[in-house]
Amino acid sequence: MQFGNPLLLADIVRAALVEDLGRAGDITSAACIPAQRAATARLMARKAGRLAGLAAAEAAFRLTDERIRFTAHRHDGDDLAAGEAIATVAGPARAVLAAERVALNFLGRLSGIATLTAAYAAEVAHTRTRICDTRKTTPGLRALEKHAVACGGGLNHRFGLDDAILIKDNHIAVAGGVRPALRAAKAAAGHLVKIEIEVDTLDQLAEVIAEGADVVMLDNMAPGMLAEAVAMVGGRMRTEASGGVDLTTVRAIAETGVDAISVGALTHSAPVLDIGLDIAVDAAG
Structure with missing residues (x-):
């Protein structure tokens, strides 16, 4: 590589x-x-x-x-x-x-x-879930560190703020909620720009499903809630689990059926x- x-x-x-x-x-x-x-x-x-x-x-x-x-x-x-x-x-x-x-x-x-x-990656190899990195990289070394993640069998998340829309909890708070944030993002996004939104409750997830997005980030959900969230999504969009992930928990998270798990530790704690x-x-x- x-x-x-x-x-x-x-x-x-x-x-x-x-x-x-x-x-x-x-x-x-x-x-x-x-x-x-x-x-x-x-x-x-x-x-x-x-x-x-x-x-x-x-x-x-x-x-x-x-x-x-x-x-x-x-x-x-x-x-x-x-x-x-x-x-x-x-x-x-x-x-x-x-x-x-x-x-x-x-x-x-x-x-x-x-x-x-x-x-x-070895911990989740028996599932279809892929391990992804984050933007928690060493300043100036992001491209190299994301290359290293790929060498380890992981996938690269967005490289920076300019290559995908990722609506997080603070964006939702300032925008006035999940629906207003998604509607504004869709109105602004170019036709090749994907939109991901972070949720931490099933009620928020229901709003995302109703409004539509490319990816939903399921933040700090226990495996039981993650499995329920994946079932709610039903393949309408890609699912990403984030938060509370380490080598002792990643297997159980993957077994909920999420498409991807983002792990900041890959680059900030290796x-x-x-x-x-x-x-x-x-x-x-």
């Missing part, structure tokens, strides 16, 4: 390198390592998990020094065993070390998201997957 926009990727990785290299660059490597020294390194999985972020890691090395050769041994979306080699990096030793931390930060963070997403870089100075260096 490849990241879709190489221009966006380069901008994100470049910003991370600028942050890390600062005004003077890697003064440690410049002080300790001769400029002509070459090195070869391997990116290694220290723990088992799902790989994501390989393109970001490669970009970190290549943007630091175009002479670096990056050879991938695995692909985004692959499952990794502990101790498995992910890629080999070869080139000027100073540049390899200068890019190391940025490359590992992207790989560890994104692989952690993919690994957690894969765990959620532990980093431990990935390291093992380096060796070239014999000729």
